[in-house]
Amino acid sequence: MQIQLRRSLLTDLDLLLNLEKDAFPIWQQSSRRVLRTSLRSAAQHVFIAECEMDGKLQPVGYFCVHLYKRTIRIYSIAVYTRYKQQGIGSQLLSYIFNYTRSKGYERVTLEADSFNSKLISWYQSFGFQIIDTLIDYYGEDMPAFRMELVIEENRIKKSVSYVVVVNDPDEWRLTTNNARLISATDYVSDHEAYSKQNLRVFNLCYSYKYQSMGYYVSLLANAREHKVIPSVATLRDTKDQRIIHALADDLKEWIQRTLLKVEEEHFQLNIYFGECRIPAMNKMAQKMFQLFELPFFTVHLVKNGEWRIHKIDALSLKKTPPQDFEFIQESTDKFLSQQRFHRAKMKNYEYDLAILVNTEEVNPPSDKNALQLFKKAANETGFYVEEINKKDQNRLSEFDALFIRETTNVNNYTYQFSRKAYAEGLVVIDDPWSVLKCSNKIYLHERLRNNGIPVPETFILYKSKKNDKRISSLTYPVILKQPDSAFSLGVLKVENESELKQELKKLFQISDLIVAQEFSPTDFDWRIGVLDNQPLFACKYYMSSGHWQIYNWNKEGDPSGESETIAISEVPKKVLSTALKAASLMGDGLYGVDLKEINGRIVVIEVNDNPNIDHGIEDLVEGFDLYLKVMRFIKTRIEMGRNIARFVSSDAG
Missing domain, CATH: 3.40.630.30 (Gcn5-related N-acetyltransferase (GNAT))
Structure with missing residues (x-):
């Protein structure tokens, strides 16, 4: 038939x-x-x-x-x-x-x-x-x-090809030994020739203005899933002064220190692929390039009490000073020849995953063995994996996803990585919203309380005389927490009002608001790992020996207490349901929910982004499947982002 x-x-x-x-x-x-x-x-x-x-x-x-x-x-x-x-x-x-x-x-x-x-x-x-x-x-x-x-x-073993896109190759003066030179018109118009290739695109067009040829090169590179510098997100960000100031906030000290001896109130610096002609300012130039990934640009700074970035202008080669040409050639050669752009892929992976780590961190969220298992699971799921560090922020556009495995903080580069990766269209764990929400105990308390999640009795103490009535009503001992405390750091136990006032003086130098919470001693805290609003692992974290917290940072050696990993099926239903509800208020990523059982009542202590996953502890029950679940989640999110409609339902056909 x-x-x-x-x-x-x-x-x-x-x-x-x-x-x-x-x-x-x-x-x-x-x-x-x-x-x-x-x-x-x-x-x-x-x-x-x-x-x-x-x-x-x-x-x-x-x-x-x-x-x-x-x-x-x-x-x-x-x-x-x-x-x-x-x-x-x-x-x-x-x-x-x-x-x-x-x-x-x-x-x-x-x-x-x-x-x-x-x-x-x-x-x-x-x-x-x-x-x-x-x-x-x-x-x-x-x-x-x-x-x-x-x-x-x-199934051809596809290596990445590198192309430099310019308006007119015949007029182009720079040599690009490690990359093929093509015209913007060819790249934009010849869909069949370029759309199926695995390309790394360096867009060096004359202009990136909205709807210019240079703009469309970056736009179509994104649509074709080519890694491109600059991305459309970068072009957009560098036109918005609010975003510039937000992204550059982490560079404040660098800028002040670097420009300390500059007497003028206006200063500008040309940066070519992260390099500048003033050796003393090269570190600052590299950091700016990590934030604003434009091939060539001028950063304009003004001094009004302190130095600030006024604006950023993309530069075309023909607008650069003639005396800079030789330096630009050297900077371009150096950048295009970097080994990271020429990594060999022995297997034909579907996606690229960056794992942000800090090898100097004393207590990272995943130990070396766990990181190796994450890599293995990622490879099996279809990812090419590369560990990156804080110097690699300018490389985020090379990847499809970012997995942060160092302790996050809103006030350091981990948040900047998360925010930039999200803006570049990467799938991110931990996403910037989760970092923001989970990092502040005051936000957490308000969010949980407003949604009927049981929490320990909590007071917010203000840097004012309004505290007098609150302090007199407290029952001691009481726990004081900095709003952005993590891993039991910035968390104190005070035994009386005198100690309280003494510690508050110190804490109010850091934050205008401090969390005061009832002291509820227990032998252990529950830690429920949650991924995509589903339980991932369950542990009992016991208090550090002779101490009232899980971590005792004054103890020599390992500061943490003992732990016990529990099968999800054996976790009390009330603990599990409370943890899942609390995590859902933060988002649908990866979280660690800490809970206590106090007189038969389950209360949430906090919800953490970037939870610990160490080999031999959190993975003791699930084993390798735990790592696979995380990687499959990331892969699914990538494919959801590229075709959201098909994920309306997971019914099988």
């Missing part, structure tokens, strides 16, 4: 529902909402198969595929029961394979009922191989196999 294919329309919705009901058991059928989403999505293709019968075309089956960057996923393929065993399914697969080959996709994937041996064998006869088992995929005790067919002729 020979089929004809046509693209499905919204008017076919009832037909598709009927096909699903006829072909699949109820637990495997796609809902009306899912099918409607598929029909409307630009990244999903739905085709109806028809055969001519009695002079009329009659529907006999259909398929739905999801289009990823290098993969086509068969979401559903169905044939009416009365037309089975007539080669229709084989014809549908043949069409999918031909489409995959013609469009350059590298693989076809699907999920199939692992108990249906006949179906599995049928797919295997076409070359599909089982690559994973998905537990409870269709429901409890209803697993599926993930299967894959690799299109060998399309």
Whole structure:
């Protein structure tokens, strides 16, 4: 029976529902909402198969595929029961394979009922191989196999190519030995030639003004998923003085120190790929380039009491001083020849993941063994992984996602990394909003209390005489917390009013508001790890020996107490539900919720972004699966961001 294919329309919705009901058991059928989403999505293709019968075309089956960057996923393929065993399914697969080959996709994937041996064998006869088992995929005790067919002729080991885009290559004077020189017109207009290539684009056009050729080079590079300098986000940020000041806030001390001996009230500095001609200012130039990733730019600074960035102007080569040309050539050669742009990828990974670490941190959120397991899980999930550090902020546009594994703080570069990565369109853990929300105990208390989450009795003490009544009503001992305290640092226990006032004098030099909380001694705190509003791990953190906190920073050696990892199924339901509700108020990323049980009452102490995940502690029950869950979450978020519509529902087809 020979089929004809046509693209499905919204008017076919009832037909598709009927096909699903006829072909699949109820637990495997796609809902009306899912099918409607598929029909409307630009990244999903739905085709109806028809055969001519009695002079009329009659529907006999259909398929739905999801289009990823290098993969086509068969979401559903169905044939009416009365037309089975007539080669229709084989014809549908043949069409999918031909489409995959013609469009350059590298693989076809699907999920199939692992108990249906006949179906599995049928797919295997076409070359599909089982690559994973998905537990409870269709429901409890209803697993599926993930299967894959690799299109060998399309699976070329793609290394990154480097291109410098300019308005007119014939007039270009710089040599670019490590990168191919192409015209902006060619890059913008020749979609077929450049869209499928894996490119690193250095946009050196004359102008980046809105809707100029230079602007469109960066815009289309982003659309083609090419890594580009400058990105559209950078172009936008450098036009907004508020964003400039916010991003440069971390550089205040550097700027004051570097310009200390400058007597004028106005100063400007030309920066070429992070280098400047004044050796004493080169460190500052590098830091500015990390924040404002423009190839060539002028930073204008003004002095009004202290030095501040007034504005940033992108520079074109023809507007640079003639005497700078040799220096610009050296800076360009140095930047383009850096090894980080030429890293070899022995495997054809789908995405690039940066893990931000600080090798000098005494108590990082993940130890070396855990970091290795995160890398292994990332590789298995389809990520090329690279550890980066605080010097690599200008490299964020090279990656698809950022995973922060050093202690976050709103007032240091970790927040700047998070914020810039988010602005560049990366998936970020921890995202800037989570860092902001979780880092401040006053925000946390207000947010939890307003949403009915039980917390210890808490008072906010102000840097004013308003505290007198509050202080007199406190029951001692009492806990004092700096609003941005972390890892038990900035947390004090005071035994009486005299101690309280003494410590408040010190704390009010740091913050105008201080948190005072009832002292509730317990043997341990619950720590529930939460990822995407689902429990990830559960631990009991016991108090450090002879101390009232989990961490005792005055203790020699390991400051932390003992820990016990618990299976999620064994955690009291009240603890689990309270933790999940508290985490959901912060977002849907990765969190660690600390709770205590006080006289049978579960209270939330705090919600932490950037929770500890160390090998042999938090992973003791879940093992390697814990690391895989985190990486799969990041990958899913990348693909959601590129095609949000298909994730309306996770119903299986």
